Amino acid sequence: MTQGPLTTEAGAPVADNQNSETAGVGGPVLVQDQLLLEKLAHFNRERIPERVVHARGAGAYGTFKVTADVTKYTRAKFLSEVGKETEVFLRFSTVAGNLGAADAVRDPRGFAVKFYTEEGNYDLVGNNTPVFFIRDAIKFPDFIHTQKRDPYTGSQEADNVFDFWGLSPESTHQVTWLFGDRGIPASYRHMDGFGSHTYQWNNEAGEVFWVKYHFKTDQGIKNLTAEEAEILAGKDPDSHQRDLREAIERGEYPSWTVYVQIMPAAEAATYRFNPFDLTKVWPHADYPLIEFGKLELNRNPENIFAEVEQSIFSPAHFVPGIGPSPDKMLQGRLFAYGDAHRYRVGINADHLPVNRPHATEARTHSRDGYLYDGRHKGAKNYEPNSFGGPFQTDRPLWQGVPLTGVTGESVTPVHAEDNDFVQAGNLYRLMSEDEKERLVKNLANAISGVTRDDIAERAINNFRQADEDFGKRLEAAVQALRG
Numbered sequence: 001m002t003q004g005p006l007t008t009e010a011g012a013p014v015a016d017n018q019n020s021e022t023a024g025v026g027g028p029v030l031v032q033d034q035l036l037l038e039k040l041a042h043f044n045r046e047r048i049p050e051r052v053v054h055a056r057g058a059g060a061y062g063t064f065k066v067t068a069d070v071t072k073y074t075r076a077k078f079l080s081e082v083g084k085e086t087e088v089f090l091r092f093s094t095v096a097g098n099l100g101a102a103d104a105v106r107d108p109r110g111f112a113v114k115f116y117t118e119e120g121n122y123d124l125v126g127n128n129t130p131v132f133f134i135r136d137a138i139k140f141p142d143f144i145h146t147q148k149r150d151p152y153t154g155s156q157e158a159d160n161v162f163d164f165w166g167l168s169p170e171s172t173h174q175v176t177w178l179f180g181d182r183g184i185p186a187s188y189r190h191m192d193g194f195g196s197h198t199y200q201w202n203n204e205a206g207e208v209f210w211v212k213y214h215f216k217t218d219q220g221i222k223n224l225t226a227e228e229a230e231i232l233a234g235k236d237p238d239s240h241q242r243d244l245r246e247a248i249e250r251g252e253y254p255s256w257t258v259y260v261q262i263m264p265a266a267e268a269a270t271y272r273f274n275p276f277d278l279t280k281v282w283p284h285a286d287y288p289l290i291e292f293g294k295l296e297l298n299r300n301p302e303n304i305f306a307e308v309e310q311s312i313f314s315p316a317h318f319v320p321g322i323g324p325s326p327d328k329m330l331q332g333r334l335f336a337y338g339d340a341h342r343y344r345v346g347i348n349a350d351h352l353p354v355n356r357p358h359a360t361e362a363r364t365h366s367r368d369g370y371l372y373d374g375r376h377k378g379a380k381n382y383e384p385n386s387f388g389g390p391f392q393t394d395r396p397l398w399q400g401v402p403l404t405g406v407t408g409e410s411v412t413p414v415h416a417e418d419n420d421f422v423q424a425g426n427l428y429r430l431m432s433e434d435e436k437e438r439l440v441k442n443l444a445n446a447i448s449g450v451t452r453d454d455i456a457e458r459a460i461n462n463f464r465q466a467d468e469d470f471g472k473r474l475e476a477a478v479q480a481l482r483g
């Protein structure tokens, strides 16, 4: 803002910003006091709907740099050369809490990256967990209802949380992860990020590869215990947000080394796990991590509302050489985000500075609507046109996948080693004795808040099926707490 007198929204100088205009001294206020009316009216409209999930978050700009040649696998231009740099914006978040909730809570963390590439913005909207609680988008609204406030009590209820998880055994892997040591990161800088879903890469020759992204923190993993988090959440609800901003202000730029697991398309049908099931990881022994990039955050946003609250990320924002997989969760997300943005920020959300392409220009024939800024000037608004307007390329961003069968509400296909418990059990058995103890304690504390025995028993039974010892210890710990 330039220096000078305070003005109204229309730019007229303001004489008095302390006293409203009245009919005589001590009389009623006049409608002609435009400044008063304008201030009260604008204030009433300062909020936009918060994100229905991931409402609480913090963001920063930075750079993604290619460190290894992956052109064999993808034709994405921003990945075309070792050393190439692309601007990014990353928004971290928690999931269940509202906009004003505390940061230091047991909850997955969002890890949403926008790559401002020369072929358009590529959004990778991931989490700090490699897996998720469910494997079909149709269950997502129900799942989130159990994480949010109960319609009667107005609080999050252990009954709802463990009722849903107990009745959705596919959640066992992610819940084991969440109640383990990594369930409460010490800060956004000290955690990994994952694309979580399987995505498609395709190369110049049109060959398809299925990939999973991993962002490994260069700061090292640091977590909080349940007890530490309880204190910090009360003392400093903004702990994650402040930590990120202050580190960047100090010039301590957080960074992540970026890896990809790559599965040639032909291997998907016979792989021992369904590679499109978001409740499973691909063990590194099967598909090793291939390092290909470095992501660094080095610039704070100047205005949190404009750049963080109004930022939009969509798993449907792909660029040539990258596309979706048939993962049923991902397919649902391809719809959900754009719809949320149109509701939450408006039809011209993608014109805002943080959301628009930075390394190219959006050339569309979509026009007008609320807060349209006239960017297209007098250009024709239809296609095809013979006035030199933008044209289609005839080359899809991703390759089609071969399919057979009939339409219908189908269960996600099960591969040779798929069941809902195998990877949760493997995760438990990988833990040290101390880690197991903390996991059982954290889970038992949460389950002990359940009021109905059948809900608690069903939830415990899922962990028993993952690992006999896990179930036994949990049952004993819950019994001790419930008396």
Ligand code: HEM
Residues within 6 Å of the ligand: 050, 051, 052, 053, 054, 057, 091, 092, 093, 109, 110, 111, 112, 125, 126, 127, 132, 136, 137, 138, 140, 195, 196, 197, 311, 312, 313, 329, 330, 332, 333, 336, 337, 340, 341, 344
């Ligand atoms: C079918 C399942 C899912 C649905 C329907 C869904 C839906 C949504 C919606 C509506 C939002 C708010 C968007 C906005 O207002 O801008 C959101 C935010 C978000 N979701 Fe999901 N989600 C799903 C699963 C997932 C999964 C599996 C992940 C991670 C792997 C994820 C990561 C995120 C992140 C990081 C954000 C915050 C983005 C930001 O910072 O603006 N979601 N989700």
